[in-house]
Amino acid sequence: MTGRRPQRPRDPEARRAALAAAVVEVVAEVGIGRTTHRAVAARAGLPLGATTYYFPTLDDLVAAGLTHATEALRTELDAWSARLRTAADPAAALAGMVAEYLADRRRARVEYELYVAAARDPALRPLAEAWLRGLCDVLAPHAGEAARDVAALVDGAVLQSLAMDTDLDQAALAAAIRRLMA
Amino acid sequence: MTGRRPQRPRDPEARRAALAAAVVEVVAEVGIGRTTHRAVAARAGLPLGATTYYFPTLDDLVAAGLTHATEALRTELDAWSARLRTAADPAAALAGMVAEYLADRRRARVEYELYVAAARDPALRPLAEAWLRGLCDVLAPHAGEAARDVAALVDGAVLQSLAMDTDLDQAALAAAIRRLMA
DNA sequence: GCATGACTTGTACATTAGTACAAGATCTCG
DNA sequence: CGAGATCTTGTACTAATGTACAAGTCATGC
Numbered sequence: 001m002t003g004r005r006p007q008r009p010r011d012p013e014a015r016r017a018a019l020a021a022a023v024v025e026v027v028a029e030v031g032i033g034r035t036t037h038r039a040v041a042a043r044a045g046l047p048l049g050a051t052t053y054y055f056p057t058l059d060d061l062v063a064a065g066l067t068h069a070t071e072a073l074r075t076e077l078d079a080w081s082a083r084l085r086t087a088a089d090p091a092a093a094l095a096g097m098v099a100e101y102l103a104d105r106r107r108a109r110v111e112y113e114l115y116v117a118a119a120r121d122p123a124l125r126p127l128a129e130a131w132l133r134g135l136c137d138v139l140a141p142h143a144g145e146a147a148r149d150v151a152a153l154v155d156g157a158v159l160q161s162l163a164m165d166t167d168l169d170q171a172a173l174a175a176a177i178r179r180l181m182a
Numbered sequence: 183m184t185g186r187r188p189q190r191p192r193d194p195e196a197r198r199a200a201l202a203a204a205v206v207e208v209v210a211e212v213g214i215g216r217t218t219h220r221a222v223a224a225r226a227g228l229p230l231g232a233t234t235y236y237f238p239t240l241d242d243l244v245a246a247g248l249t250h251a252t253e254a255l256r257t258e259l260d261a262w263s264a265r266l267r268t269a270a271d272p273a274a275a276l277a278g279m280v281a282e283y284l285a286d287r288r289r290a291r292v293e294y295e296l297y298v299a300a301a302r303d304p305a306l307r308p309l310a311e312a313w314l315r316g317l318c319d320v321l322a323p324h325a326g327e328a329a330r331d332v333a334a335l336v337d338g339a340v341l342q343s344l345a346m347d348t349d350l351d352q353a354a355l356a357a358a359i360r361r362l363m364a
Numbered sequence: 365g366c367a368t369g370a371c372t373t374g375t376a377c378a379t380t381a382g383t384a385c386a387a388g389a390t391c392t393c394g
Numbered sequence: 395c396g397a398g399a400t401c402t403t404g405t406a407c408t409a410a411t412g413t414a415c416a417a418g419t420c421a422t423g424c
Contacts (some may be wrong), residue, residue: 007389007402015401031302033215039381047403052383057257109301112341116298119291119344120213128345148351149335149358156338159294162301169330176331179361189372189419197371218411229373234413365424372419381410391400 016054017062020045023065028106032117035062063124066117070127074134076101079137090142091181095174098154101174102161102168112159146180153180198236198246200226205247210288216297217244245306248299251292252309258283259316268321272324273363277356284343284350294341324362332362 022044055061087093118128204226219284269275300310
């Protein structure tokens with residue numbers, strides 16, 4: 001019947017990217033620990049062999065996905081930085097952006113998967129550090145010494161909101177940020 | 183050769199507890215997603231069949247372990263509560279206890295595994311809520327309205343410390359807590 | 365004593381997993 | 395054009411996994 005699928009045009013970079021993006025989706029759905037070659041391949045619409053061709057091992061594949069997610073966040077952080085520069089009320093602006101970030105819960109979960117995985121696997125630590133350092137850098141101009149505290153507060157608030165599946169209390173978060181920055 | 187292992191004395195409750203405790207160990211090591219019947223059984227020093235005899239499915243087994251961990255934390259929270267009542271400087275006392283809690287990183291990881299898993303699986307949400315509510319209840323007498331903010335700060339600080347594998351900056355945390363409680 | 369049920373232990377089985385690889389197809393470059 | 399590298403696709407193989415279950419052992423109530 002339907003024989004072998006005709007070959008698609010070659011595009012190695014696109015495949016790498018598609019696989020990395022698929023990893024993010026799968027991780028958001030089932031977590032890092034249950035992410036498999038096959039689930040990623042299916043999500044990317046690619047044959048199983050593509051995963052191992054581009055990434056020698058499953059850990060490499062997952063790491064590529066997490067790197068992809070962290071890079072996306074990096075550009076989002078730049079946007080935060082720009083918006084904070086012109087904000088009349090930085091605390092409120094930050095709380096608002098956190099709420100926006102949290103609106104896509106699937107995506108947000110991935111970053112916390114990464115945090116927890118980094119606690120166990122040193123290889124993932126640089127990725128987690130990149131995100132945290134990026135956040136602190138964004139906060140530093142407005143929070144000064146308190147940047148790390150604000151970062152912890154934000155991470156904790158997001159994590160709790162994700163875990164309980166409750167909406168973020170934006171006003172309360174803004175107020176708390178303000179107190180830390182004072 | 184060595185035939186069948188002689189039967190050990192019966193003690194269903196002890197087995198349930200041993201399995202739950204073993205789950206906590208395994209989760210701390212490999213994460214919830216990579217926790218298996220066999221790893222738990224090996225850790226508990228029990229045959230594979232014991233896991234499915236006492237817990238119909240793997241999810242039940244893992245849930246029992248997480249419940250076990252959460253209950254242990256519950257009693258630790260009571261101790262926190264008592265110590266806070268007589269503390270001259272509640273913020274410093276709290277930061278100290280958080281640092282102590284974080285000293286056993288293996289154990290601490292499990293709670294954050296739970297958080298992240300609860301974000302995906304509603305069945306685990308009550309467990310995560312129990313921990314968060316317990317923490318807030320402990321904080322409420324000293325932090326009042328700010329209890330939730332302090333809880334978020336603490337959770338964020340612990341998570342970041344776990345992820346980066348860095349020591350908790352106890353003094354900075356105490357100062358931040360103080361600012362939130364003011 | 366002995367039958368019934370609860371518990372223990374080992375093993376079996378189907379499924380899914382990671383990874384390797386063969387066979388084409390397409391590209392590059394002389 | 396043609397050889398060799400690169401890429402695509404499907405399949406194969408072994409190990410590990412969740413779960414079921416048979417067989418044996420112990421307790422408990424008649």
